[in-house]
Amino acid sequence: MAERLLFFLLALIVVSTAVGVVTNRNPVRSALLLVANFFSLALLYFLLSAQFLGVLQIIVYAGAIMVLFLFVIMLLNLGSPEPATFSEQGYRRPLAWLIALGMFALLVSQALVVAGTPPAQADPQVGTARTIGYALFTEWSFAVVVVGVLLTVGVIGSILLARRRSA
Amino acid sequence: MESVPLSAYLTLSAFLFAVGAVGVVIKRNPIVIFMCIELMLNAANLTFLAFAKHQPTLQAQVAGHVFVLFVIGVAAAEVAVGLGIITVMFRLRENIDIDQVNLMRE
Numbered sequence: 001m002a003e004r005l006l007f008f009l010l011a012l013i014v015v016s017t018a019v020g021v022v023t024n025r026n027p028v029r030s031a032l033l034l035v036a037n038f039f040s041l042a043l044l045y046f047l048l049s050a051q052f053l054g055v056l057q058i059i060v061y062a063g064a065i066m067v068l069f070l071f072v073i074m075l076l077n078l079g080s081p082e083p084a085t086f087s088e089q090g091y092r093r094p095l096a097w098l099i100a101l102g103m104f105a106l107l108v109s110q111a112l113v114v115a116g117t118p119p120a121q122a123d124p125q126v127g128t129a130r131t132i133g134y135a136l137f138t139e140w141s142f143a144v145v146v147v148g149v150l151l152t153v154g155v156i157g158s159i160l161l162a163r164r165r166s167a
Numbered sequence: 168m169e170s171v172p173l174s175a176y177l178t179l180s181a182f183l184f185a186v187g188a189v190g191v192v193i194k195r196n197p198i199v200i201f202m203c204i205e206l207m208l209n210a211a212n213l214t215f216l217a218f219a220k221h222q223p224t225l226q227a228q229v230a231g232h233v234f235v236l237f238v239i240g241v242a243a244a245e246v247a248v249g250l251g252i253i254t255v256m257f258r259l260r261e262n263i264d265i266d267q268v269n270l271m272r273e
Contacts, residue, residue, distance in 0.1 A: 007171045022190035096192040100185040107181030115174040147240045154244030158251035
C-alpha cells in the first residue's frame with residue numbers, strides 16, 4: 001500500500017512537471033521544471049529497485065546535462081519568452097494533439113496487453129553497482145566500447161563545431 | 168504488500184513520451200525542443216526499468232539496467248553535439264527561431 005501511495009505521488013509530480021516543461025513559455029522555467037522531473041523520475045527508479053541508475057540519473061541528468069542546458073540558455077541569451085503567436089503555423093496545434101493522442105492510445109493499448117504480468121521476485125542485488133558493473137564488463141563489454149567511441153566522437157565533434165573558424 | 172502493477176508504469180511512460188512528442192512539434196526554441204527529446208528518452212528508460220523488474224532471471228533484469236545506462240550515455244553525447252550545433256547557429260545568425268533555420272538546405 002505504501003509503495004502504491006509513493007508511486008502515485010511521484011507519478012503526479014512527474015506528469016505535472018512534464019506538462020509544465022512543454023506549456024511554459026520561458027525556457028529557464030522549463031529547464032528548472034525538467035530538473036524536478038528528472039529528480040522524481042530518479043525516485044521512481046529507486047522504487048523499481050534500480051538504486052544505481054537512480055543515483056546516476058541524478059548525477060548525469062539533473063546535474064551535468066541540465067547545467068549544460070542552463071549554460072547555453074544563459075550564454076546565448078535565449079531566456080526570453082517565445083511569442084504567443086501561432087498565426088502562420090495554424091496546422092501545428094491540431095497536428096500536435098493528433099500525434100499525442102495517437103501515440104498515447106497506441107502505447108497504452110500495448111501496456112494493457114501485459115497488464116496481467118505478475119511481478120517477479122526482484123533479486124536483492126539486481127540494482128547494485130556491483131551487479132551492473134560485472135555485467136557491463138563481461139556480457140556487454142563490446143557495447144561499452146561502442147558507447148565509449150560514440151562519446152569520444154560526440155565530444156570531438158562538438159568541440160570542432162563550436163570552435164571559432166578564425167582561431 | 169501489494170506492489171505497483173507493470174501497466175501503471177507503462178501508462179506513465181506513455182504519457183511522458185506523448186508530452187515530449189507534442190513539445191517537439193509545437194515548440195520553436197531549439198533548446199526547449201532538446202528538453203522534450205530528453206523527456207522522451209526518459210520515458211523509454213522508465214519502460215526499460217519497469218520491464219526489467221518483471222523479468223524472471225537476474226541476467227535479464229540486469230540487461231534492462233545496462234540498456235538504460237547506454238541510453239543515458241547516448242543522450243549525453245546527443246546533448247553535447249546538439250548544443251554545439253545551436254551555438255554555431257546562433258553565431259551565424261542572431262535569431263534562433265527554429266522555423267527560420269534552413270542552413271542545411273543552402
